[in-house]
Amino acid sequence: xxxxxxxxxxxxxxxxxxxxxxxHVISNITWIILNNQPPTWxxxxxxxxxxxxxxxxxxxxxxxxxxxPFVHLIGALxxxxxxxxxxxIQFTGTLFxxxxxxxxxxxxxxxxxxEKIAFFSSFFFSFFLTIYEQSRYHMLDIPLTAxxxxxxxxxxxxxxxxxxxFSILFFIFIGLATTTKWYALIFIFVPVVxxxxxxxxxxxxxxxxxxxxxxxxxxFLILTLPWYIANLEP
Numbered sequence: 001x002x003x004x005x006x007x008x009x010x011x012x013x014x015x016x017x018x019x020x021x022x023x024h025v026i027s028n029i030t031w032i033i034l035n036n037q038p039p040t041w042x043x044x045x046x047x048x049x050x051x052x053x054x055x056x057x058x059x060x061x062x063x064x065x066x067x068x069p070f071v072h073l074i075g076a077l078x079x080x081x082x083x084x085x086x087x088x089i090q091f092t093g094t095l096f097x098x099x100x101x102x103x104x105x106x107x108x109x110x111x112x113x114x115e116k117i118a119f120f121s122s123f124f125f126s127f128f129l130t131i132y133e134q135s136r137y138h139m140l141d142i143p144l145t146a147x148x149x150x151x152x153x154x155x156x157x158x159x160x161x162x163x164x165x166f167s168i169l170f171f172i173f174i175g176l177a178t179t180t181k182w183y184a185l186i187f188i189f190v191p192v193v194x195x196x197x198x199x200x201x202x203x204x205x206x207x208x209x210x211x212x213x214x215x216x217x218x219x220f221l222i223l224t225l226p227w228y229i230a231n232l233e234p
Contacts, residue, residue, distance in 0.1 A: 011115045013116055014115065016119050016123075017101065017102075017105050017118075017119055020101065020119075020122065020126060021098050021102075024094065024098070024101075024126060024135065025094055028093070028135060028136050029091070029094070031136050032087050032090050032091065032094075032136060033087065035136075038086065039090070039137060039138065042139060042140075043090075043138050043139055046067070046071065046072060046075070046140065047075070047086055047089050047090075047138050049063050049064055049072040050072045050073075050075030050078075050079065050089050050138065051084075053069065053072055053073060054075075054076040054079045054080060054084070057076070061226055061227050061231070062230060062231070065231040067140070067181070068178065068179040068181065070176055070179040071092060071096075071138075071180055074143075075089040075092050078091055078092060089138045090136060090137055090138050092138050092143070093134060093136050093138060093139060093142060094136070096142045096143040096145075097126065097131070097135040097142055099143075099146040099150070100125070100142055102122075103149035103150045103152075103153050104118075104121050104122045104149050105118045105121065105122045106153045107149050107152050107153040107156065110153060110156045111156065140180055143180050144177055144180045144184060144187075147173050147176045147177035147180055148173075148184065148188060150173040150177075151170050151173035151174045151177060151188055152188070154166045154167075154170040154173060155170045155191065157169075158170055160195055160198050160199040160202065160209075161195070161199065161216075162204060162208065162212070163212075164211075164212045164215065167213065167215070167216050168212070168215050168216045168219055170216060171213075171215075171216030171217060171219050171220040172216075172219050172220070172223065174220055175222075175223030175224050176223065178220075178224050179223055179224055179227060
C-alpha cells in the first residue's frame with residue numbers, strides 16, 4: 001500500500017524568525033545608506049584592514065599581527081562585489097547578525113526542544129542595545145558570537161562527537177571563531193568540557209570518536225595555522 005508522506009510543516013516560529021531577519025536587514029541597510037558619519041575607533045581600524053586586503057590580497061595573512069583575518073576577508077569580498085566604500089564593508093555586521101540569529105535559534109531549539117524558546121532567544125538577543133548598534137558596523141564581536149553559536153550547535157548535533165559530519169563542522173566553526181579573535185577558544189571551553197564528561201560516561205566506540213576528532217582537528221589546523229605561523233615572532 002502506498003502511503004503519501006506529507007512534507008514537514010514549518011512552525012510559525014520559523015516564519016517569525018524570517019520576519020525578524022528581514023526587519024534587521026532592511027533596518028540596517030537603511031541606516032547604513034542614510035548615515036554619512038565615518039566609522040571610528042575599532043570599526044575604523046577593521047575597515048582599514050579590509051581595504052588593505054582588498055588592495056593587496058596576497059598580504060591578507062600579514063594585514064594585522066593581532067587580529068586574525070576572517071572578518072576582514074569578508075569585508076574585502078564585499079568591496080569586491082559592491083563598491084570601494086565604507087558602506088559596503090559595514091554590511092558585514094548585518095551578515096553576521098543574521099548568521100548569529102540563525103544559530104542561536106537552532107542551538108536553543110536543539111537544547112530546549114522548543115521553537116518558541118528558540119525564537120525568543122534570537123529575538124531578545126537581536127534587540128540588546130549593544131547588538132542592535134554594533135550590527136551596523138564592521139566589528140568582530142557579533143561575528144565571533146555567530147561562529148561560537150555555530151560551533152555549539154554542531155557540537156550538540158554531533159551527539160558527543162559520534163557523528164562525523166557534525167563533528168567536523170564543529171571544528172570548522174571553532175576554526176572560524178579562532179580566525180575572528182584569537183581568544184575564541186575561551187568561550188567554547190566550558191561546553192566542550194561538559195560534552196567530554198558526557199562522552200566518557202557513555203559506553204561507545206572510542207576509535208570512532210577519535211577518528212572524528214582527528215578529521216576535525218585537521219580542518220581546524222588548515223583554517224588557523226597559516227595566520228598564526230605567519231605572525232609568529234621571529
